[in-house]
Amino acid sequence: MIFLWNISIVCCLLFHIIHGEIFTSVYKLSILANEEGKLLRAFKKYIATQIRDQRSISLELQRLLNDLESAVTDSSQNPRYAENPINSFHLLGRFIYKWPVVYSNILCAECRLDDAALYLNTTYQIVSMNIVHWPGEYDVKASAQALLRLRTFYYFNIDKAINGILFDEQCQPLNPSQVLKIIRIAIDSNLLNEAKLWCEALLRILPFTSYQDENINDLAINRFLAAIYNQAGMHKKAAGVLLELTQSGYSEVDQEYEFYKNSINETDEKQNIALVAEEYDNxxxxxxxxxxxxxxxxxxxxxxxxxxxxxxxxxxxxxxxxxxxxxxxxxxxxxxxxxxxxxxxxxxxxxxxxxxxxxxxxxxxxxxxxxxxxxxxxxxxxxxxxxxxxxxxxxxxxxxxxxxxxxxxxxxxxxxxxxxxxxxxxxxxxxxxxxxxxxxxxxxxxxxxxxxxxxxxxxxxxxxxxxxxxxxxxxxxxxxxxxxxxxxxxxxxxxxxxxxxxxxxxxxxxxxxxxxxxxxxxxxxxxxxxxx
Known part of the structure; x- marks a missing residue:
């Protein structure tokens, strides 16, 4: 049985959920992790049906299934998955950045929906009712801020955390893109010292990661690090970070280097990043x-x-x-x-x-x-x-x-x-x-x-x-x-x-x-x- 759906109906199905502050309760995050397993099963059924009926599957959907399968299997079968803050950061990120892409590819405007697609949509609706509030971007930001806060309280090893070990407990590793998101949120929150520490950790780990993204490399991370120093009033340090990169052939790097160098004021130059209240030990x-x-x-x-x-x-x-x-x-x-x-x-x-x-x-x-x-x-x-x-x-x-x-x-x-x-x-x-x-x-x-x-x-x-x-x-x-x-x-x-x-x-x-x-x-x- 095949239906042709109008875009207004699809939009209604995708965006009717009320957003809530799920990050404020690990109990609610645990429900979210359990319900995600239902979404994965429905998604896998849809893919299996397309293969059985010899229909084409987009590369994006195949990539999403590969990305989601292992992580979601773990999250839905491990009742303590959401009790680890790094796992929760992953969980919220999947609900905001990955599952909507799955649905927009399958439940798109003017899409032909077979029984497997309708089952996926029905599952989506059931999950939405069970979790009551669909996570929002605010939840992802708050979960990143929680990781930054935990670091300032308990001084956990950032390198180990990125590699998936927090206080000797295994969790999902953070990829460079996720680490950069944490760094951006630290900068936005004026936690410049924390942003610097996460930047330096990412630079140490990047050569050993298999993550592929042409926009995330030593050059991009060093530009972040230089921007952090500049924002902290350490213009000489910012220029020093970029000095060796000025021969890389990127005009943007040359322009930033000149800007930082011209901003140097020896009498006003800060020697260290000033800590804000949230970063002070007490x-x-x-x-x-x-x-x-x-x-x-x-x-x-x-x-x-x-x-x-x-x-x-x-x-x-x-x-x-x-x-x-x-x-x-x-x-x-x-x-x-x-x-x-x-x-x-x-x-x-x-x-x-x-x-x-x-x-x-x-x-x-x-x-x-x-x-x-x-x-x-x-x-x-x-x-x-x-x-x-x-x-x-x-x-x-x-x-x-x-x-x-x-x-x-x-x-x-x-x-x-x-x-x-x-x-x-x-x-x-x-x-x-x-x-x-x-x-x-x-x-x-x-x-x-x-x-x-x-x-x-x-x-x-x-x-x-x-x-x-x-x-x-x-x-x-x-x-x-x-x-x-x-x-x-x-x-x-x-x-x-x-x-x-x-x-x-x-x-x-x-x-x-x-x-x-x-x-x-x-x-x-x-x-x-x-x-x-």
């Missing part, structure tokens, strides 16, 4: 890489068995910091309970937001890369785990339609290089002050967030620790554990010592469940004290 980044407490500080930390109001129910508690006290409760949530919170949360995910100081409005921001869902306590697991939080902390945690002791669970899944920069959980809206008008009805009049309880709902292979820069404390991600700390001093004032952050996730899919406990109802459990 205590926060150092804590993300490793523990920073001295042996003397560590010697004062210990573990103990904590009693509860139920005689036979004790908790395994580790002290991560003494003053202020930051505790880690081990084995306090089962795999069944954690899986329930993950599954229920995944149904309601939206881009995570931050609260703006002053107007207390919530907005999406690059300082927080994750997706969030809110789960209210109801009969079952959510209510049961909230009750357990109360047993373990000694605080009131009852949920109710008015004057609730706790907020709903905030279930969070982090994205590519997902993190949350240093922040406080408290709003500085105390119980004795005017009610926070942005609070939901059940929380109006309940005051500020007196304490934070954070369930770790799964393990993360590399990165993702919760760190407290002001007190030099670090809590690594451990499935089944929970971190607990007070956000307020006994006087009700914000405790600025518990400034904390979620470190960027390198490899893995980090899930947490936050339960914020309010001041209301805690008068007997944690009495006020004028002495902090």
């Amino acid at each position: 205590h926060y980044k150092q804590l993300c890489r490793e523990n920073r407490k001295s042996p003397r500080e560590y010697s004062k930390l210990y573990c103990y068995s904590s009693v509860t109001s139920i005689p036979y129910y004790n908790a395994k508690v580790e002290i991560a910091n003494l003053q202020p006290k930051i505790l880690v409760f081990h084995d306090v949530i089962s795999e069944t309970e954690a899986s329930y919170l993950r599954q229920e949360g995944s149904k309601k995910f939206t881009r995570s937001t931050v609260v703006r100081t002053g107007n207390y409005r919530t907005v999406a921001d690059s300082i927080r890369i994750s997706q969030t869902a809110w789960l209210y306590d109801g009969p079952g697991i959510a209510e049961k785990t909230t009750h357990r939080v109360g047993l373990l902390t000694g605080l009131a945690t009852k949920s109710s339609p008015r004057f609730s002791n706790t907020e709903a669970y905030q279930i969070v899944n982090y994205g590519i290089g997902g993190m949350y920069h240093p922040h406080h959980d408290a709003f500085e809206k105390p119980l004795w002050g005017p009610p926070n008008k942005n609070d939901p009805l059940e929380l109006i009049g309940t005051g500020d967030r007196i304490a934070t309880w954070m369930f770790y709902l799964n393990d993360v292979k590399v990165g993702g620790a919760t760190v407290f820069p002001n007190v030099n404390a670090r809590v690594p991600v451990k499935k089944g554990s929970a971190a607990f700390w007070y956000n307020l001093l006994p006087s009700g004032e914000n405790d600025h010592r518990v400034l904390h952050a979620g470190c960027p996730v390198v490899i893995g899919s980090k899930w947490i469940g936050n339960k914020w406990i309010r001041e209301g109802g805690q008068m007997l459990q944690r009495p006020c004290d004028l002495n902090p």
Whole structure:
């Protein structure tokens, strides 16, 4: 059966998808990787049908199948494929730059569509519904920025990363074209030192790659490197990079060399590329890489068995910091309970937001890369785990339609290089002050967030620790554990010592469940004290 399709119908099929910020959730990227396998099977069926019926296949379609088959087979069969940021960069790139070319070649205007082509289109529509949001160029750019961010935090080896090894884990190698895209994005983001490092790595690796592109060679990469130095105010260095290339016969190189040479001003000439804020190393980044407490500080930390109001129910508690006290409760949530919170949360995910100081409005921001869902306590697991939080902390945690002791669970899944920069959980809206008008009805009049309880709902292979820069404390991600700390001093004032952050996730899919406990109802459990 053969149909003749009008261009307007094809356009409708190809471009009706709403774009979303898929890079902000590794969970959603994993769905994308799994669904890509369906697209590959439909594409291979189409090619097999054309061969069987002795129809011609364009060289472009053959090339695309060769490019896609191995990578997509891996991505769709490996459930942890998208947990590696380099793999995710590849995945998003295929959805933006390769699959649309497949469809434009098969579902083109005035194309004759046989059953195999119609099957491919049907598969496309099913996949589009399953992933909800089709990736956009913004996702590719954000995934490249995530790689740059991870490099500035964890100092991974760029040469190894390009060759497909990140923290000793195998991933898809980056071809020179993809590396150049990362370099361009670094330049656009004013991360000139990072751009220089990736350029230099590409120059080292290029002689050993089999990638063929006449536009990507030593000359082209050195021109990029010279442009980076020039943008950084190092005009003499820029001219020096191109000096040996002026005899290559390219007038553009000669013109650029003359421009850089004429821009040299000895009094103003920069000696090094100036780092921007994102590139500076600091205590926060150092804590993300490793523990920073001295042996003397560590010697004062210990573990103990904590009693509860139920005689036979004790908790395994580790002290991560003494003053202020930051505790880690081990084995306090089962795999069944954690899986329930993950599954229920995944149904309601939206881009995570931050609260703006002053107007207390919530907005999406690059300082927080994750997706969030809110789960209210109801009969079952959510209510049961909230009750357990109360047993373990000694605080009131009852949920109710008015004057609730706790907020709903905030279930969070982090994205590519997902993190949350240093922040406080408290709003500085105390119980004795005017009610926070942005609070939901059940929380109006309940005051500020007196304490934070954070369930770790799964393990993360590399990165993702919760760190407290002001007190030099670090809590690594451990499935089944929970971190607990007070956000307020006994006087009700914000405790600025518990400034904390979620470190960027390198490899893995980090899930947490936050339960914020309010001041209301805690008068007997944690009495006020004028002495902090």
